[in-house]
Amino acid sequence: MTTMTAQATQVYQVFIKATPEAIWDAITKPEFTERYFYGARIENTPELHVTLGPDQSDWGQTPTYEFEPPRRLVHGWRSAYNPELAAEDESRVTWEIEQQDGGYSLLTVTHDRLEGAPKTAESVSGTGWMMVLSGLKTLLETGEPLAG
Amino acid sequence: MNDDDGVFRALADPTRRHLLDRLFERDGRTLTELESELEMSRFGVMKHLRVLEDAGLVVTRRQGREKLHYLNPVPIRLIHDRWIDKYTEHRVSALAELKTTLEESA
Numbered sequence: 425m426t427t428m429t430a431q432a433t434q435v436y437q438v439f440i441k442a443t444p445e446a447i448w449d450a451i452t453k454p455e456f457t458e459r460y461f462y463g464a465r466i467e468n469t470p471e472l473h474v475t476l477g478p479d480q481s482d483w484g485q486t487p488t489y490e491f492e493p494p495r496r497l498v499h500g501w502r503s504a505y506n507p508e509l510a511a512e513d514e515s516r517v518t519w520e521i522e523q524q525d526g527g528y529s530l531l532t533v534t535h536d537r538l539e540g541a542p543k544t545a546e547s548v549s550g551t552g553w554m555m556v557l558s559g560l561k562t563l564l565e566t567g568e569p570l571a572g
Numbered sequence: 573m574n575d576d577d578g579v580f581r582a583l584a585d586p587t588r589r590h591l592l593d594r595l596f597e598r599d600g601r602t603l604t605e606l607e608s609e610l611e612m613s614r615f616g617v618m619k620h621l622r623v624l625e626d627a628g629l630v631v632t633r634r635q636g637r638e639k640l641h642y643l644n645p646v647p648i649r650l651i652h653d654r655w656i657d658k659y660t661e662h663r664v665s666a667l668a669e670l671k672t673t674l675e676e677s678a
Contacts, residue, residue: 433600433642435631435633438628
């Protein structure tokens with residue numbers, strides 16, 4: 425397999441059998457995020473994106489730029505779980521939720537403005553966002569977090 | 573939608589796998605860029621990209637007048653979770669049982 429240079433813009437998409445409201449809750453409330461987001465407790469308010477690590481350690485906060493429940497959330501991103509990554513420039517994450525037929529919603533996550541954060545880009549690509557999104561799908565469709 | 577068949581069908585073609593590999597190396601590419609690396613008509617490449625997009629493996633974004641193509645690896649991850657994990661787990665537990673049985677009878 426050829427090695428990949430992590431991109432300054434990354435797009436991830438997944439269909440989830442859930443309402444936009446349920447997805448919105450799952451991405452903005454800490455009691456949900458801790459079950460699929462590497463154990464992190466993330467709270468999104470209209471002003472701030474606040475993250476606590478699994479051991480309740482402070483993983484910092486970034487601004488919320490757009491907050492339109494249950495369709496669109498845009499916030500700053502800093503990989504505070506790793507000091508080397510946290511020192512890089514802030515990047516941006518956009519969550520878009522579109523209702524589909526048959527009880528499905530389409531969730532699109534765009535992580536961009538990563539030009540000044542190459543190590544963060546490397547860290548979140550590959551399995552990074554994929555694990556989060558497949559875990560989120562499993563949680564919403566079955567009520568269970570992914571095993572392991 | 574949420575359809576393993578579409579993903580397997582999309583992956584069953586060497587040109588489409590080649591396109592995914594090109595996007596894996598660097599994505600956010602235009603049709604013109606992708607076309608320049610393939611011995612194929614623009615229409616042919618478009619058709620293959622369309623199948624990949626329908627399967628959810630490629631996501632497009634408009635930027636000004638250009639349409640950029642991004643690799644979306646999530647459906648492959650879901651197939652991995654659904655098909656690969658399940659069978660490797662089974663094999664591991666079968667081996668574990670074999671070990672227990674052999675050690676008990678020894």
